[in-house]
Amino acid sequence: MGSIKWLGQSGFEIKAGGKITLVDPFLTDNPKAPISPKDIKEADLICVTHDHMDHLGDSINLAKRTGATFVSIFELGNYAENQGVENTVRMNMGATLDVKGVKVSMVQAFHSSQRGSPCGFVLDFGEERIYHAGDTSLFGDMKLIGEYYEPEIACIPIGGYYTTGPREAAIATSLIKPEIVVPMHYGTFPEIQQDPNEFAKLVESSVESVEVNILEPGEKFTF
Template sequence: MRLTETPLPAPLAQILAQPPGGALRLFWLGQAGFVIEGGGRRAVIDPYLSDSLAQKYRGTRFAHLRMMPAPVAPGAIRHVDLVLATHAHTDHLDPGTLPALLAANAGAALIAPRAALATALERSGIARQRLRGIDAGEVLDCGGITVTATRAAHEDLARDEAGHHRFLGLMLTMGGARVFHSGDTIPFAGQIDEVRALRADLALLPVNGRDATRAGNGVPGNLDMAEALDLARAAAIPAMIAHHFDLFDFNTAPRPRIEAMARASRAPHALAARADMSYGLASQATGQIP
């Protein structure tokens, strides 16, 4: 199975104002954010479409200034069935994005880790009945979209006082495909077996890496590109989109290097996320969307 990459035929707001179709399509929102649609359903995962972090960290060493503009306004994304957050960090569970996105999609539910439910409720501004919790090992049937949660280690496999995992990976089964978003993570014991068991068709993996400078300033790390490719390969995932770069200058990786490593990879077939493209999956044998 190979990724397809198609230039956007119109501004993203115009595309996402229309109902989703049957075929699997993905759109990168920057950082770890994606719109994923298929089977007539649309999901938004980890959207950061504001400057709330620049406001929070104004005047500090890491000012969180955007390197790329938000490709769409939160309220312009319509026909959304699910909004998902992998963890409570602001660039994944954003008070500058969620209220407008969820107000524009009154029927959409918000799925967040059980460890982050209070934060999700506060930042989203929604009624409690629209919020659903999930933890590692759990599966939610969301009416045409199935969500499966795994562990993630954003430096460590942290849990809250009740034992719920603070960081999750989420697999969405929709449109006849299994799309695994790892959340923010580094390698950890048991990760390969856990991810391989998902039998994912496509992995969305962070590649901004980690180093002592960031760790020493409270910035937790992620996989680098080599580790992301290794994880997808070891977990038998045939396709991968690299993301979580090009947004903050202190927490990114060079795009030319990521693209070069993606081009050199045969298994998985890999691409570096771009906001001016849409993504799909095609069978290597037939060239058709499965």
């Protein structure tokens, strides 16, 4: 049994496999954040998809305070280490590493960044696999990610402007074929205002046997 809580934008707190994993914890200056950094008392892993402020967010300070292992692309991990983070895993595309009992796979994302390449993660907790797509456009190898890693849960951006919008995200869902898809990266700023129900309708009309789980910031579901 595990849980996944949406922290707004692309941030999640995942409790599974006896570990607490944060992905892209952007809380400070996030108008939709349901909590503040001080509310996070512990974490084992912090996975960061790229270095834009709404993804790197509070991850460095949280890693230093909690002792969590900072997981990222190589160049961003170097930056975190230079900022005083003691525990870093600086991996690269295609790798799957065991980080404190969680199998972390780094997969491709099509976006931009200053330090290394943007990425997505597949997190294997033993009984459940979660694909966090990061900031990305639609790309055909999402089908390969779905076939090879077989994630039961996929978190996909729907905001448009910087990433896939609802239509592209629905096509991504059809390629990945998870059991549950969670829309993210929308509603935080004016440029990425979207109606997640539009995404849900597109998925329901085009993809069989996929549940769309629309969360409010701070809301979680168990798996």
